[in-house]
Amino acid sequence: MxxxxxxxxxxxxxxxxxxxxxxxxxxxxxxxxxxxxxxxxxxxDIQAYEQQQETMALLKLIAMGNKELAQGQFQEADDFFSEMAREE
Structure with missing residues (x-):
């Protein structure tokens, strides 16, 4: 419509x-x-509203991740998994 x-x-x-x-x-x-x-x-309707809220939350997370990446606030994947293996 x-x-x-x-x-x-x-x-x-x-x-x-x-x-x-x-x-x-x-x-x-x-x-x-x-x-x-x-x-x-x-x-x-409530389903459209909930979907919209979920989409906004995901976009916010992506924006935060992009900001942290641009600021160099990240850890290499190999280092992360090595650290996780040590904690087990």
Whole structure:
């Protein structure tokens, strides 16, 4: 479904909340809610929200790893595995 069809005024949200929730089962696209003609919020189903949060967490970990790598804060793999073998 196109994004334009997923834009609704806040009055639609107020009067169709139950229908919106039911529709997420077949159409998980986010719903954009407007107020006075301006986009004000996005409504997502819980699975899409959780997926988005997991993606953000993974991207944060990648960014942190890249920063540590650029700063030289890493250990060679052979050294790491040798250290782990000594601790067993």
């Amino acid at each position: 196109s994004l334009a069809q997923q834009i609704k005024p806040i009055s639609y949200l107020k009067s169709h909340a139950a229908d919106i929730i039911k529709n997420f089962a077949t159409n998980p696209d986010p719903l954009i809610i407007t107020q006075n003609g301006e986009a004000k919020m996005v409504v997502l």
